[in-house]
Amino acid sequence: MTRLADAHRPLRIARVALHWLVEPGNAAVHRMVRRHGPVRTLDKLLDGDVPDQELRGSVSARLKAGDPYEAAAVAIARADDLGARIVTPEDDEWPRQVDDLKHLLEIPSDNRIDRDTAPPLCLWVRGPLPLAETLDRSVAVVGARAATAYGEHVATSLAFGLAERGWTVVSGGAYGIDSSAHRGALTAGGATVAVLACGVDRPYPMGNTSLFDRIAETGLMVSEWLPGADPVRHRFLIRNRVIAAATRGTVVVEAAARSGASQTLRRAHALGRRPMVVPGPVTSAMSVGCHHLLREHPQIRLVTGLPHVLEEVGSIGNDLAPTPRGPDRPHDVLDSEAMVVFDAMPRRRPAGPDALAARAGLDVRTVMRKLSLLEQLGFVVRREGGYMLAPKVRDGGAPTENEGGARPDRESGAPTEREGGAAKERESGAPA
Amino acid sequence: MTRLADAHRPLRIARVALHWLVEPGNAAVHRMVRRHGPVRTLDKLLDGDVPDQELRGSVSARLKAGDPYEAAAVAIARADDLGARIVTPEDDEWPRQVDDLKHLLEIPSDNRIDRDTAPPLCLWVRGPLPLAETLDRSVAVVGARAATAYGEHVATSLAFGLAERGWTVVSGGAYGIDSSAHRGALTAGGATVAVLACGVDRPYPMGNTSLFDRIAETGLMVSEWLPGADPVRHRFLIRNRVIAAATRGTVVVEAAARSGASQTLRRAHALGRRPMVVPGPVTSAMSVGCHHLLREHPQIRLVTGLPHVLEEVGSIGNDLAPTPRGPDRPHDVLDSEAMVVFDAMPRRRPAGPDALAARAGLDVRTVMRKLSLLEQLGFVVRREGGYMLAPKVRDGGAPTENEGGARPDRESGAPTEREGGAAKERESGAPA
Numbered sequence: 118m119t120r121l122a123d124a125h126r127p128l129r130i131a132r133v134a135l136h137w138l139v140e141p142g143n144a145a146v147h148r149m150v151r152r153h154g155p156v157r158t159l160d161k162l163l164d165g166d167v168p169d170q171e172l173r174g175s176v177s178a179r180l181k182a183g184d185p186y187e188a189a190a191v192a193i194a195r196a197d198d199l200g201a202r203i204v205t206p207e208d209d210e211w212p213r214q215v216d217d218l219k220h221l222l223e224i225p226s227d228n229r230i231d232r233d234t235a236p237p238l239c240l241w242v243r244g245p246l247p248l249a250e251t252l253d254r255s256v257a258v259v260g261a262r263a264a265t266a267y268g269e270h271v272a273t274s275l276a277f278g279l280a281e282r283g284w285t286v287v288s289g290g291a292y293g294i295d296s297s298a299h300r301g302a303l304t305a306g307g308a309t310v311a312v313l314a315c316g317v318d319r320p321y322p323m324g325n326t327s328l329f330d331r332i333a334e335t336g337l338m339v340s341e342w343l344p345g346a347d348p349v350r351h352r353f354l355i356r357n358r359v360i361a362a363a364t365r366g367t368v369v370v371e372a373a374a375r376s377g378a379s380q381t382l383r384r385a386h387a388l389g390r391r392p393m394v395v396p397g398p399v400t401s402a403m404s405v406g407c408h409h410l411l412r413e414h415p416q417i418r419l420v421t422g423l424p425h426v427l428e429e430v431g432s433i434g435n436d437l438a439p440t441p442r443g444p445d446r447p448h449d450v451l452d453s454e455a456m457v458v459f460d461a462m463p464r465r466r467p468a469g470p471d472a473l474a475a476r477a478g479l480d481v482r483t484v485m486r487k488l489s490l491l492e493q494l495g496f497v498v499r500r501e502g503g504y505m506l507a508p509k510v511r512d513g514g515a516p517t518e519n520e521g522g523a524r525p526d527r528e529s530g531a532p533t534e535r536e537g538g539a540a541k542e543r544e545s546g547a548p549a
Numbered sequence: 550m551t552r553l554a555d556a557h558r559p560l561r562i563a564r565v566a567l568h569w570l571v572e573p574g575n576a577a578v579h580r581m582v583r584r585h586g587p588v589r590t591l592d593k594l595l596d597g598d599v600p601d602q603e604l605r606g607s608v609s610a611r612l613k614a615g616d617p618y619e620a621a622a623v624a625i626a627r628a629d630d631l632g633a634r635i636v637t638p639e640d641d642e643w644p645r646q647v648d649d650l651k652h653l654l655e656i657p658s659d660n661r662i663d664r665d666t667a668p669p670l671c672l673w674v675r676g677p678l679p680l681a682e683t684l685d686r687s688v689a690v691v692g693a694r695a696a697t698a699y700g701e702h703v704a705t706s707l708a709f710g711l712a713e714r715g716w717t718v719v720s721g722g723a724y725g726i727d728s729s730a731h732r733g734a735l736t737a738g739g740a741t742v743a744v745l746a747c748g749v750d751r752p753y754p755m756g757n758t759s760l761f762d763r764i765a766e767t768g769l770m771v772s773e774w775l776p777g778a779d780p781v782r783h784r785f786l787i788r789n790r791v792i793a794a795a796t797r798g799t800v801v802v803e804a805a806a807r808s809g810a811s812q813t814l815r816r817a818h819a820l821g822r823r824p825m826v827v828p829g830p831v832t833s834a835m836s837v838g839c840h841h842l843l844r845e846h847p848q849i850r851l852v853t854g855l856p857h858v859l860e861e862v863g864s865i866g867n868d869l870a871p872t873p874r875g876p877d878r879p880h881d882v883l884d885s886e887a888m889v890v891f892d893a894m895p896r897r898r899p900a901g902p903d904a905l906a907a908r909a910g911l912d913v914r915t916v917m918r919k920l921s922l923l924e925q926l927g928f929v930v931r932r933e934g935g936y937m938l939a940p941k942v943r944d945g946g947a948p949t950e951n952e953g954g955a956r957p958d959r960e961s962g963a964p965t966e967r968e969g970g971a972a973k974e975r976e977s978g979a980p981a
Binding site: 267395397400405418419422 | 703831836840843844851857
C-alpha cells in the first residue's frame with residue numbers, strides 16, 4: 118500500500134506532475150506554488166495562464182511529450198513496485214531545511230542554474246530510514262569522480278568517523294569521492310544518503326549498482342526527479358543545491374581545477390551551512406581545485422579530518438554542544454540489567470523485545486520492564502517494529518543532560534527552529 | 550687584506566664586540582646604540598653604566614669569560630683566515646631591510662625571544678656575492694628538518710623555479726626542507742643564502758658540510774654570531790627574525806604540529822613581508838603544522854607553487870610589476886653581434902672581455918664595443934672582475950621599459966624606499 122492513500126493525495130500528485138512538467142528548482146514555479154498551491158499552479162500551467170514567458174514556453178514544449186497526470190501516475194506505479202515513496206512538505210518526514218533554498222532565490226544571478234535554486238516540490242525516497250530525522254544531523258562529503266587513492270582514503274575515513282558518531286553522510290552516489298563517502302558510512306554501520314540526479318529506480322552510474330543496493334537497504338536514496346528520469350548533465354548541478362541545503366556542512370575532499378564544488382560550497386555558505394575543503398599534495402591534479410577554493414574564498418574552512426569537521430557542523434544549533442563526557446553516560450544511571458538491555462540495542466534499525474531478549478540473554482518480561490525504563494529516561498525510542506537507540510544517545514551523548522527544553526524536542530525530530538510543521542512524534546515514519 | 554682597514558674600523562670592532570658581549574637582537578642594546586652609537590655603547594656596558602638591570606647582569610656574567618675587544622680580534626682573525634668579511638650598517642653592502650626589525654620592538658610581548666628582535670649590529674658574510682643586492686629580491690623557503698620526500702620535492706622545485714627567475718633563495722641550512730631549498734637554487738645556477746645560528750666558520754649541521762661548501766662558493770653564508778660561536782638552541786629562534794626580515798616573503802613547506810614556523814611567519818607578516826604556507830596530504834604528520842597555520846592565521850597565504858609565490862612577493866614594490874612580454878626584450882633592440890655578446894653574459898659572476906670573447910666567438914675589440922653599448926642600454930653592469938647581466942635583465946625584464954625613474958634607481962641597488970644610505974652605484978661590492 119502506498120502512502121498516497123491519504124488526504125494529501127491530490128497535492129502530492131500535483132507536485133509530482135509539476136516536477137515532470139518543469140525541471141525541479143524552477144524559480145517561477147516556486148513563486149506560483151507559494152501563491153496558489155501545487156494544484157492550482159498545475160492547472161494554471163496546463164491552461165497557459167503563466168506570467169513567466171520562458172516558463173510558458175518550456176511547459177508547452179513538455180506538454181507535447183505527454184500528459185503530466187499520466188506521467189505522475191506511471192511514476193507512482195513504478196515507485197510502488199520498487200518500494201519507493203514520495204515525500205512532500207505535507208509530511209512529517211519532509212526535511213524542512215531544504216526549504217531554506219528559497220533564500221537563494223533572493224541572490225541575483227545571470228546564470229540559469231544559479232537562478233533556478235528553488236526548493237524541490239517533492240522528493241522520491243527509497244530506503245528504510247525516516248528522511249527528516251536522518252538528514253537532521255548530516256554532513257555532505259563530496260568530490261572528484263577521478264579521485265586518487267589519497268582522496269578515497271580521506272573520504273572513507275572521514276565518512277566512517279562521522280557515521281560512527283551518529284552523523285548521516287550525504288553524497289551524490291558518483292564514482293570516486295562520493296562512493297568512498299557512502300562506503301565509509303556503510304562500513305561504520307551508519308546512515309548514508311545518496312542524493313541522485315535521476316530516478317531512484319535507475320541510480321547512476323550503473324557501475325555503482327551494488328553500492329546503491331546497499332544504500333537502499335540500510336540508508337536512503339533520494340531524488341527530485343520522477344522514477345525513470347535520465348541523469349542529464351545539468352541535473353547534477355540542480356541536484357547539488359539539495360545536498361548543500363539538506364546538510365549542516367559540505368566537505369569537498371578532492372576537486373580538479375574546474376569543478377562544480379565551488380558552486381556547491383558557495384550555496385552552502387549562502388544558506389548558513391559550513392563550506393569545508395580538505396587540502397592535499399600540491400603535486401596532485403585532484404587537489405588543484407581544493408587549493409583554489411581555499412585561496413579564493415576566505416569563508417571556506419580548511420579541514421584535515423573528523424575533529425575539524427565536527428568543530429564546524431557541531432557549532433550550528435544549540436543542541437550540538439560538545440559531547441558531554443563523564444557523569445552523563447548511561448552506565449552512571451542504569452542498573453546492571455538495564456545496562457545489558459541498553460548494550461543490546463541496535464543502532465539503526467528497531468528491534469522487538471523478543472529479539473532484544475535473545476541478544477541480551479535476559480527473559481522477555483525483564484527486557485520489557487527495562488525498555489520501559491530506558492524509554493522514560495530517553496535512552497531509547499519506540500519505532501515501528503520495536504525499539505532503537507535515541508538519536509543523541511547513538512551519538513555518544515545522554516538525554517539526562519540539563520540544558521533546557523530544546524534538546525528533548527530536537528531529539529524527537531520536531532522542527533522547533535524551523536518553519537511550521539507538526540511537532541508530535543511521528544508514529545510510522547517509514548513506509549510499510 | 551681585510552675590509553676592516555677603513556675609516557669605520559672602530560665602529561666595526563665595537564659592533565663585533567657588542568655581539569660577543571650580548572646576544573644579537575637585544576632590545577636594550579639596540580636602544581643604547583641608537584642613542585650613543587656602538588663605541589660609546591660598548592664603553593658604557595664595560596663601565597656598568599647600563600639602565601637595564603637584566604642587561605647589566607648578563608654583561609657582567611659574560612665579562613667574566615673574557616674581554617670583548619680580544620674576542621673581537623680573535624673572531625676577525627679567524628674570519629680573515631676563512632675569507633669571511635664583516636658587513637655593518639656603515640657598508641653599502643648592508644641589507645637595509647633587516648633594520649625594519651626595529652618595528653617589531655614596538656609590539657609588546659612577555660616572551661624574551663619575542664622581545665629581543667632588534668636588528669643585528671653586524672653580519673658575518675662568507676661567499677662571493679654582494680649581500681644587499683643578493684637579498685634585494687629574495688624569498689625564504691624553510692620548513693621541517695624531518696621532511697618527507699614530498700616536502701623535499703616541493704621545496705627543491707620551488708627554489709629551482711625562484712632561482713631560475715633571478716630570485717635569491719634564503720634558508721637556514723638545516724636538514725630537510727632548508728637543504729632542499731638551497732640545493733634547488735644551486736641546481737638552477739642561482740643565488741642562495743644560508744642564514745646561520747652559529748659562526749660562519751663552523752656551519753651547523755656538520756652533515757651538510759659539502760652543501761655549505763657549495764653555498765660558500767657561489768652563494769652566501771651569513772651569521773650574526775662571531776666565528777666560533779656554537780649553534781645553541783635559542784639562537785635558531787633569534788636567527789629566524791633575520792630570515793623573515795631579509796626576504797620579501799617566507800614560504801613554509803612542511804612543518805610538524807609544534808614548530809617555529811608560526812613565529813617566523815608572524816614576524817614576516819608584522820614586517821610587511823608575505824607569509825606563505827604549502828599544504829600537503831592531511832595524512833602526513835609533516836603537514837600538520839602547515840594546515841594549522843593556514844587554519845589559524847587568515848593573513849597567511851596558501852601557495853601551491855612558483856606562480857603563487859611570485860604573485861605574493863612580486864606585488865611588493867613598484868619595481869616588481871609583471872615581467873614585461875613582447876617588445877621590451879633585448880633582441881628587439883640589439884644588433885646580432887650585440888645579441889651574441891648578450892647571450893654569452895654570465896648570470897651571476899662577472900666576466901672580462903677576453904673570457905666573453907672566447908665564449909661569444911668574437912674578437913675582443915668587437916666584444917668591448919658591444920659591451921659598451923650593452924652597458925649604455927642598461928643590459929649589463931660593470932663589476933670588479935668584468936661585466937655581468939644587470940639584475941633586472943637577469944630576471945627576464947629589460948631596462949628600456951618606460952615606467953619612470955624609480956626603476957633604474959632600484960636596479961642599481963640604491964635604497965630609494967629604505968632609510969638613508971648612499972645611492973651611488975657601488976663599484977666594488979664584492980670582497981677581494
